Ligand code: SF4
């Protein structure tokens with residue numbers, strides 16, 4: 001399997017007046033060509049900062065990539081010029097965010113916005129860009145693309161706007177699509193449709209997807225591989241089937257306990273007790289220990305290493321072998 005993206009020991013820190021926030025602290029993972037990786041965790045775990053680091057969109061100051069490599073198709077994105085990273089963002093890596101209303105420009109038609117990037121980066125004429133926009137609108141399953149192409153964002157529903165965002169992101173046929181909570185603001189039915197469209201397009205266009213979400217249920221539908229993050233670190237990393245069959249980090253199991261479809265009949269939906277720690281005052285030892293029902297004395301002192309417990313399955317927990325889903 002060829003690797004499209006390989007992130008190694010990435011550290012992205014924010015230097016605030018109150019201290020250093022290690023938003024991403026030694027994260028490594030890779031994305032295979034044509035596959036979907038899910039990055040999962042509660043808000044503030046560093047998943048969006050990981051994405052912004054790959055796109056080199058970290059506001060500096062206060063943020064900075066202080067360590068690591070981000071190898072995308074043979075180039076280290078932490079080292080390429082500003083001009084080159086802009087080219088890559090226009091042609092090879094696209095992104096969709098949660099809130100389509102803030103990412104779409106209200107004063108331009110959706111057709112213009114889909115086509116703009118193609119005129120800019122792929123030097124298409126206005127006519128050609130419009131044709132491609134219509135084709136993309138059709139591809140994301142919106143009826144009457146010839147009419148929709150001339151409409152403005154406010155004339156469309158939330159679900160349609162999110163499809164337009166996907167059309168925009170995929171118009172240049174990127175190698176990698178980064179989707180940050182792409183369906184969080186949508187209702188469940190539309191969410192399912194959007195995920196299906198993304199999956200479909202991934203297969204048609206052979207795009208890799210990095211799917212960022214707090215929702216393991218969404219990942220179960222979409223991903224080939226999953227990494228679970230907590231307080232800036234990867235705590236579990238496994239192929240999707242292995243992760244759901246054999247989760248080994250207490251935090252992953254906690255996340256699973258809050259997915260209705262994964263909870264057996266008669267069992268209660270469980271939430272993880274306590275809160276994500278303040279990144280300025282992380283606990284000593286395992287960052288998860290104040291919330292962990294498996295914690296022992298050692299967990300309060302030594303930070304667990306991410307170690308391989310089965311082929312391709314890594315866990316950062318000293319008691320991984322004893323941890324199982326009940
Ligand atoms: Fe829990 Fe200890 Fe494992 Fe951390 S290392 S997840 S505190 S058992």
Ligand code: MG
Nearest residue numbers: 043044047048
């Ligand atoms: Mg986020």
